[in-house]
Amino acid sequence: TQLLEQSPQFLSIQEGENLTVYCNSSSVFSSLQWYRQEPGEGPVLLVTVVTGGEVKKLKRLTFQFGDARKDSSLHITAAQPGDTGLYLCAVRPSGGSYIPTFGRGTSLIVHP
């Protein structure tokens, strides 16, 4: 059983479209992170959310942490080919574990 469920697994869209990807779990988290990974590279941290209901914006990317701190969403407005990549969420489960756990990711392709 996966601690984190990310959906959709794959997403292929045209430039200019909007999209939302999700990271869900039945567990409560002290914090949640979103990473983006380009092919052949390591993941790069985009954002960390720590407060239930928190919304953070990074240019065209909007991140939201669920009120109960069990889930998160990433919304991209007017997607561009440069947004193509694997979007991974990661958590440190409540209870003291400091080892980040990753979801399986959403693979996004934005066509010009």
Next chain:
Amino acid sequence: SQTIHQWPATLVQPVGSPLSLECTVEGTSNPNLYWYRQAAGRGLQLLFYSVGIGQISSEVPQNLSASRPQDRQFILSSKKLLLSDSGFYLCAWSLQRTNEKLFFGSGTQLSVL
């Protein structure tokens, strides 16, 4: 500023051959260090993590081992590679006191033939 170096970028090895992947971190002291493996374009599986020199924890039983001979050096090894060891291997580090962010190397694509 901190940097992480991981090499080689790609590696093709025959079944049964040994493996040594090296990762070094610069610009920080006493980091947490991690080895992850990633199946083709999917999520990350934690293999090993280390909180200090000579301190290695393994997350899954496997054909691989890890060592931390120096504070900022992390090595992933195998005595005899299996076909199932193929994958994309990523080294990462984080600050000890917060561990909030992981900083990844650029990865090694290992193909065992």
